[in-house]
Amino acid sequence: MKKIVLYSHSGSKNHGCEAIVRGTSKILDGICEMKLLSHAEDEDIKYKVNEIIDVKAGKNPINKKSMSFFNAYLSLKIKNDTAKMDVLQFTDGKKYIDENTIAFAIGGDTYCYSDVQNHVELHKMYGEKAYKTVLWGCSVEPKLMEEPKIAKDIESYSLIVTRESISYEALNKVNKNTKLYPDPAFNLDKLELDLPCGFKENDTIGINLSPLIIRKETYEGITMKNYENLISYILKNTTSNIALIPHVIWESNDDREPLRALYDKFKKTDRVIMIDDCNCMELKGYISRCKLFIGARTHATIAAYSTCVPTLVIGYSVKARGIAKDIFGTYENYVLPVQSLKKDNDLVESFKWIYDRKDNIRDHLNKFMPDYKKRGLLARNEIEQIMR
Numbered sequence: 001m002k003k004i005v006l007y008s009h010s011g012s013k014n015h016g017c018e019a020i021v022r023g024t025s026k027i028l029d030g031i032c033e034m035k036l037l038s039h040a041e042d043e044d045i046k047y048k049v050n051e052i053i054d055v056k057a058g059k060n061p062i063n064k065k066s067m068s069f070f071n072a073y074l075s076l077k078i079k080n081d082t083a084k085m086d087v088l089q090f091t092d093g094k095k096y097i098d099e100n101t102i103a104f105a106i107g108g109d110t111y112c113y114s115d116v117q118n119h120v121e122l123h124k125m126y127g128e129k130a131y132k133t134v135l136w137g138c139s140v141e142p143k144l145m146e147e148p149k150i151a152k153d154i155e156s157y158s159l160i161v162t163r164e165s166i167s168y169e170a171l172n173k174v175n176k177n178t179k180l181y182p183d184p185a186f187n188l189d190k191l192e193l194d195l196p197c198g199f200k201e202n203d204t205i206g207i208n209l210s211p212l213i214i215r216k217e218t219y220e221g222i223t224m225k226n227y228e229n230l231i232s233y234i235l236k237n238t239t240s241n242i243a244l245i246p247h248v249i250w251e252s253n254d255d256r257e258p259l260r261a262l263y264d265k266f267k268k269t270d271r272v273i274m275i276d277d278c279n280c281m282e283l284k285g286y287i288s289r290c291k292l293f294i295g296a297r298t299h300a301t302i303a304a305y306s307t308c309v310p311t312l313v314i315g316y317s318v319k320a321r322g323i324a325k326d327i328f329g330t331y332e333n334y335v336l337p338v339q340s341l342k343k344d345n346d347l348v349e350s351f352k353w354i355y356d357r358k359d360n361i362r363d364h365l366n367k368f369m370p371d372y373k374k375r376g377l378l379a380r381n382e383i384e385q386i387m388r
Helices: 015-027 041-046 067-079 083-096 116-127 142-146 148-155 165-172 211-216 222-237 256-269 280-288 298-306 318-328 346-356 358-377 379-386
Strands: 003-009 033-038 054-057 101-105 132-138 159-162 178-180 204-207 241-244 272-274 292-295 311-315 335-337
Touching (some): 003 083, 015 132, 015 358, 041 054, 101 116, 116 132, 142 148, 159 379, 165 318, 211 256, 222 241, 222 256, 222 346, 241 256, 256 272, 280 298, 298 318, 311 346, 318 335, 318 358
Parallel strands (some): 003 101, 204 241, 292 311, 311 335
């Protein structure tokens, strides 16, 4: 009997990670026994992810008396290779993987960041025991395929399911078992809580900002200045209220920090509110009742797209461009790279473009999304194929 183990889940305080797990669970419901190896079990329990999937510890203290530690230490000292040392904290996850296991890497954009070598080592470690391995719902920077070690790792996956066409085109050149399906979170269910005071349904503009994109900015302070000017513009030129919506609340990467700074600056207007933390389905419920959405976190923008809310993405990598391109045929005007912010009003100008076309964009999303989301559910067929 085959089973599935999901790994590279960083914890549900990143509600994008939570959305991937919940969306994946929905797509693969009943297909076989499933486990989730989590880096933060307490977070998954807090948001009740453990009620839909069996959550196990996927990250443990390193055993410094083991032969694996000794070998990793030699690699570190001789080759300056940190990846073998870093991956030791995930060694205990091997006990859940055997010759009947399909090991799913669900990190989404783990191959977009600087610690990509860690994921190469982790895939190798789990792949040595697993029946097959899957890279699921992913985006990958195309230039990484020029690195032989990473290309070899990508080639060794039994199946790759990528969520946007830019990554698909790059990955398919290396691994012909690459398929293209929407991100699992497009099929995430929404839960509509009571709206807080000041949230006008369908006349509130949702805004998300992350410390991550601030770290990617080209000019220090330019991102916050653009967001401040955007809020000022909305308040002056529209009747809409503004909801500041965090989507990741990790201590080291907490959306609430820059959003609170914006709230404090504009709270006296009585038209700006801050949404409290809640699970990804409830956040999607808030986002779905916005007039427009401006978002930095990928899965906050997916919550908007999938509920047909006109959206401007403040992006920094291939995933934002690729998803927008697949939905609209182009990412021009739909994605504003944070690295391109040079003037204080760049974000305002991009917002105007979306705002002026909001009705046409919403009409397009209403026509496009039903079939797009149905295609996302069909990714299940690929897993049924490799289970045979």
